[in-house]
Amino acid sequence: DAGVTQSPTHLIKTRGQQVTLRCSPISGHKSVSWYQQVLGQGPQFIFQYYEKEERGRGNFPDRFSARQFPNYSSELNVNALLLGDSALYLCASSLERGEQFFGPGTRLTVL
């Protein structure tokens, strides 16, 4: 069975631009979470969606938004990119709560 998939794998943007990252969960999983991981730190929680509804939000500015589609895939949008947004963005899926499974991540570089 396919695991969690994310696209693109790498992305380079300039300050002020907008970016959309995509995630497809494991088949049968209805919950998707997004994390940001900067070098040397653990992943920081951004959002969690379940059945297309936002169920949790971390301490990130309103420039970050997300949505979940009827097929349970998800997009993370970041507007007005800053240099500090450069990071590995991770997506995880789970059945509802409980054990999470992570995708390979999207490495975003903001110049």
Next chain:
Amino acid sequence: GIQVEQSPPDLILQEGANSTLRCNFSDSVNNLQWFHQNPWGQLINLFYIPSGTKQNGRLSATTVATERYSLLYISSSQTTDSGVYFCAVEHGSYIPTFGRGTSLIVHP
């Protein structure tokens, strides 16, 4: 929010050695997972262990929820065990919290 502390922050071993990684958390948890992050950034599930003890080959984990800690044991370490080990907990709300990780290097 809940605090998660992992120790040690760095660990260097010779191949074949055993090690214990610790995760302390500041409040009760309903979920706890251990992950291994490989050099390419992929987080690999090791254990889902909100309480009790589990074993998988050379790795085992124990969570003592009442005392707010979890331990990950690695026996007969191999060079492929190198990487960063993370503990992640969930307390009440749907906001998982990761520790800062333990960076492990295993020399041949």
